[in-house]
Amino acid sequence: MTLAAAGSEIERLIAxxxxxxxxxxxxxxxAALTLVKKRETLLLPLAAAMAEVGERVTVCSVCGNVDTTDPCTVCVDASRDPSVIIVVEDVADLWALERASVMRARYHVLGGTISALDGTGPEDIGIGRLVERALDPAVREVVLAMNATVExxxxxHYITERLEPLAVTVSRLASGVPIGGELDYLDEGTLAAALNQRRPFR
Amino acid sequence: MTLAAAGSEIERLIAxxxxxxxxxxxxxxxAALTLVKKRETLLLPLAAAMAEVGERVTVCSVCGNVDTTDPCTVCVDASRDPSVIIVVEDVADLWALERASVMRARYHVLGGTISALDGTGPEDIGIGRLVERALDPAVREVVLAMNATVExxxxxHYITERLEPLAVTVSRLASGVPIGGELDYLDEGTLAAALNQRRPFR
Known part of the structure; x- marks a missing residue:
């Protein structure tokens, strides 16, 4: 839908x-109107930030994170435990785990999942590179932090099989009741997992 | 919240x-992650579009619309009826009315409403300029297309009083049941307006 009342530049921005x-x-x-109204404080800084990110941000050749350096800040951070690799589907998941700030480990970003429907095979999401990294004797544990979806x-499961012959512990995230969650609103699968994986109260 | 795992450029973009x-x-x-992943097709074009809008878009000195020219495309459009001025609160309202494409008239964008609470008086929203425009003998009707809110x-009402002495017809948008609306879901005020302003069925 075109806006004859706005310039074609604004139309393009909206699109x-x-x-x-x-x-x-x-x-x-x-959003476009807010940008036009806040030219100095929002529009121009945002345009500059985008150009900067476009020019400088790259994908880490080791773990698949996005950063301005390659290898990324996480991979070169000497204060992190080099013996643990946390495998995630997406960079957003890496960010989410970093916000939880529980483990200072390394990551491996798959950039997707195996999917017969989409024709995505193990090598399309760099599982070979993960196996290579796990062959490093310094690596003792691989934490599978994939989404709790079928894909x-x-x-x-596929990664677990591939890592089976290696001398690494393969672990996965705990399933159960989310913190703050009300049982009444949870699905049967989550409740079943929470019951089956119940822990001593201590 | 900072993301040690992402570069400061990405953090700034997110903020x-x-x-x-x-x-x-x-x-x-x-959104930031989508931009990073779609560098060529989205990030760079969007940065360029923003810079372009920032450089070229201006506020029309006649009606308050935003455009790359001053006076704006609407004000200089000779195919529009010069005898009608539609008064709106915001540029977004002008765009909305243009999408309805019912009247090819001129506009006057107030950029706000009179508000005792916010200390916004008639002159802060350019009502004086509207009165000046309405003094032009070519103008025969002023349509008040303000939001159906108290402000x-x-x-x-204030504009109606100011235009009273002038030789222009002042009209307002019809109130009633929105097209596609179900009576059961409408508030009493809307239903009362729709009943009071009922029309012959023809």
Missing amino acids: LLARLPGLGPRSARR GQTTA | LLARLPGLGPRSARR GQTTA
Whole structure:
């Protein structure tokens, strides 16, 4: 839909903004208008930040994280435990685990899951590179932190098989009741997992 | 919240994206990640479009619309009826009315409403300029297309009083049941307006 009342530059901006996740056509128009109104404080800094990211950000050749350096800040961080690799589907998952700040370990970003439907095989998501990294004698544990979805768990099972011959412990995230969760609102699968994996109260 | 795992450039991009309406911290992270992944097709074009808009877009000195020209495309469009001015609160409202494409008229964008609470007076939203425009003998009708809110209607009443001495017809948008609306879900005010302003069925 074109806006004869706005310049074609604004129309183009709206069309591009609408392609961001979380923004539909209506919110893209609102966002464009906010940008136009906040030219100095938002529009120009955001344009500059995007250009900067576009110029400098790259994918880490070791773990698949995005950063301005290669290897990334996480991979070269000497204060991290080199014996643990946490395998995640996406960079967003890496960020989420970092915000939880429980383990200072290394990561391996698959960038997807094995999916027969989409034709994504093990090598498309760099599982070979993960096995190579796990061959390093310094690595003692691989934590599979895939999403608790069918695709995520299929991928986790496949990786477990591939790592079986290696001298590494393969672990996975605990399943159960989320913190703050109410039993009444949880699905049967989660409740079953929480019951089956119950722990002593201590 | 900082992301030690991402570069500071990405952190800055996320912080700026989170200031757009419709994007919270979580969706701003998703948007940033999408941008990084779609560098060529989305990130760089969007950065360029923003820089372009920042450089070229300006506010029309006649009606308050945003455009790359001043006066704007709407104001200089000779095919539009010069005898009608549609008064709106915001540029977004102008765009919405243009999408409805019912009247090819001129506009006057107030950029706000009269608000005792916020200390916004008639002159802060350019009502004086509207009165000046309405003094032009070519103008025969002023359509008040303010939001159906207390502030919008207060502003509409004030403008009506200011235009009273002039030789222009002042009209307002019809109130009633929105197209596709179900009576059961509508508030009493809307139903009362729809009943009071009922029309012959023809």
